[in-house]
Amino acid sequence: MNKKKMTRRQLAGLILTASATVAAQTTGSTPSSPxxxxxxxxxxxxxxxxxxxxxxVAIDLEPAFHFNA
Amino acid sequence: xxxxxxxxxxxxxxxLNAMLxxxxxxxxxxxxxxxKRLEGLGPRYNALALPLTEHAIRAARAVDAExxxxxxxxxLQGIPYGAKDLLSVSGQPTTWGARxxxxxxxxxxxxxxxxxxxxxxxxxxxxxxxxxxxxxxxxFASASLTGPGLNPWDPSRWSGGSSSGSAIxxxxxxxxxxxxxxxxxxIITPAAxxxxxxxxxxxxxxxxxGAMPLSWxxxxxxxxxxxxxxxxxxxxxxxxxxxxxPGSAGKSFYxxxxxxxxxxxxxxxxxxxxxxxxxxxxxxxxxxxALEVVRGLGVQLVETKLPDYPYDSMISTIISVDAASVFExxxxxxxxxxxxxxxxxxxxxxxxxxxAGVYLKAMRIRRxxxxxxxxxxxxLDVLLAPSRRGPAPAIGEPLxxxxxxxxxxxxxxxxxxxxxxxxxxxxxxxxxxxxxKLPVAMQLAGLPFSENMLLAxxxxxxxxxxxxxxxxxxxx
Numbered sequence: 001m002n003k004k005k006m007t008r009r010q011l012a013g014l015i016l017t018a019s020a021t022v023a024a025q026t027t028g029s030t031p032s033s034p035x036x037x038x039x040x041x042x043x044x045x046x047x048x049x050x051x052x053x054x055x056x057v058a059i060d061l062e063p064a065f066h067f068n069a
Numbered sequence: 070x071x072x073x074x075x076x077x078x079x080x081x082x083x084x085l086n087a088m089l090x091x092x093x094x095x096x097x098x099x100x101x102x103x104x105k106r107l108e109g110l111g112p113r114y115n116a117l118a119l120p121l122t123e124h125a126i127r128a129a130r131a132v133d134a135e136x137x138x139x140x141x142x143x144x145l146q147g148i149p150y151g152a153k154d155l156l157s158v159s160g161q162p163t164t165w166g167a168r169x170x171x172x173x174x175x176x177x178x179x180x181x182x183x184x185x186x187x188x189x190x191x192x193x194x195x196x197x198x199x200x201x202x203x204x205x206x207x208x209f210a211s212a213s214l215t216g217p218g219l220n221p222w223d224p225s226r227w228s229g230g231s232s233s234g235s236a237i238x239x240x241x242x243x244x245x246x247x248x249x250x251x252x253x254x255x256i257i258t259p260a261a262x263x264x265x266x267x268x269x270x271x272x273x274x275x276x277x278x279g280a281m282p283l284s285w286x287x288x289x290x291x292x293x294x295x296x297x298x299x300x301x302x303x304x305x306x307x308x309x310x311x312x313x314x315p316g317s318a319g320k321s322f323y324x325x326x327x328x329x330x331x332x333x334x335x336x337x338x339x340x341x342x343x344x345x346x347x348x349x350x351x352x353x354x355x356x357x358x359a360l361e362v363v364r365g366l367g368v369q370l371v372e373t374k375l376p377d378y379p380y381d382s383m384i385s386t387i388i389s390v391d392a393a394s395v396f397e398x399x400x401x402x403x404x405x406x407x408x409x410x411x412x413x414x415x416x417x418x419x420x421x422x423x424x425a426g427v428y429l430k431a432m433r434i435r436r437x438x439x440x441x442x443x444x445x446x447x448x449l450d451v452l453l454a455p456s457r458r459g460p461a462p463a464i465g466e467p468l469x470x471x472x473x474x475x476x477x478x479x480x481x482x483x484x485x486x487x488x489x490x491x492x493x494x495x496x497x498x499x500x501x502x503x504x505x506k507l508p509v510a511m512q513l514a515g516l517p518f519s520e521n522m523l524l525a526x527x528x529x530x531x532x533x534x535x536x537x538x539x540x541x542x543x544x545x
Binding site for chain 2 (some may be wrong): 048055057061063064066
């Protein structure tokens with residue numbers, strides 16, 4: 001198995017970013033840097049992906065690609 | 070002919086057209102009067118992206134010559150209008166409200182601009198908008214090349230977006246009508262916040278050729294007007310088949326209020342809590358009164374709710390992926406960082422990372438949800454809900470912060486904007502009262518191509534109310 005090495009600085013950065021993202025999600029605070037913004041956007045995508053994953057769909061259900069109202 | 074008086078600035082299309090035909094005013098005079106007002110007041114509200122008064126005067130001269138010869142084209146002949154700055158006008162800057170596109174010029178005009186030109190309507194100016202029509206989401210009203218859209222009813226409040234300038238310009242009497250766009254809420258929201266009537270047409274009814282793409286299966290263009298009747302007149306001109314728009318439904322629209330069904334035959338679905346506990350407290354009284362006016366039309370009001378689906382997650386995923394693909398070059402080149410709103414910048418970048426499976430899941434659920442929504446219309450003709458839960462927020466307030474109250478147990482029709490857009494449904498936003506000094510509105514949504522029914526109900530509502538005729542105090 002491949003072990004990915006991480007420096008202490010990278011680890012600290014990751015923890016800080018994760019904390020900021022969690023804080024932004026739970027307190028509604030505004031991300032204060034582009035890095036935090038990107039993490040918040042990714043967290044939002046995870047949140048929406050999770051919501052979509054909970055919806056069961058039949059195996060023969062096709063996506064609405066050729067969309068016509 | 071004498072210079073037109075200030076009463077023209079809030080006149081309807083039919084009224085202005087009658088004045089033109091009676092030669093009480095010329096098309097050039099009309100353009101000059103509105104042009105002066107748009108250039109004078111437009112920047113005060115950050116509503117104007119580009120004045121085109123001289124361009125419009127040239128078109129108006131041709132209209133006057135036609136009227137003199139007795140060549141009458143229809144009710145829009147000689148009526149100037151504003152176009153959201155995501156619509157191309159040949160040879161003129163089209164900025165999409167965004168700094169990276171500040172110098173962009175197309176050598177062709179959008180189909181709606183051409184159609185309006187053929188009907189004799191001169192384009193008087195490009196109207197401000199939220200950058201890239203909001204892209205995958207933005208946090209602040211300042212997300213625009215021209216600054217935050219200021220509400221004519223109270224400039225300390227936001228105009229709504231992304232068709233900010235279109236709503237402001239009509240509300241403040243700067244243009245008789247305007248064209249905006251909606252991917253998810255960009256017509257309904259600013260119309261509600263600024264107290265004007267607006268129509269989001271069925272997906273595919275109005276060509277998007279020459280308009281900035283944001284999400285291919287969601288983008289729609291529609292009119293902002295003084296009344297329901299004006300929306301019908303404008304839609305008749307801008308709707309129609311266009312081989313240059315792959316999403317075109319290949320259908321025309323004829324405004325035929327005379328053939329409307331009897332109101333007593335119509336069943337309107339609504340959720341009572343949308344007009345009460347789900348609404349902002351300040352708006353509840355206005356919503357309740359509006360609901361009683363609708364009841365007084367003689368229609369049958371029936372309690373209903375949307376099928377239970379994650380509408381916001383679906384539409385957010387679809388827009389994010391489409392927008393990231395549309396603006397891939399902008400993102401990968403790094404020029405995306407020139408945008409004004411940090412949330413939008415991050416959202417565009419993150420959109421490139423969404424897995425194909427997630428997008429496909431959203432599009433599969435979309436089909437399922439659309440089928441379920443359409444089933445509601447087996448028993449109903451129209452859905453009715455507040456356009457927004459309350460009045461415009463303050464400038465500077467984060468737009469993505471949700472109110473400090475629990476989500477309603479029964480969501481009713483609170484997701485009607487997202488659901489209606491996902492299903493390609495038309496919707497009509499009608500001013501229906503005030504919360505303090507700020508307007509609020511309700512929306513009627515129907516099956517695809519049911520515009521005439523929505524307009525008929527809306528017209529009857531406006532014959533019994535005068536909310537659509539109110540003028541903002543700051544506009545004179």
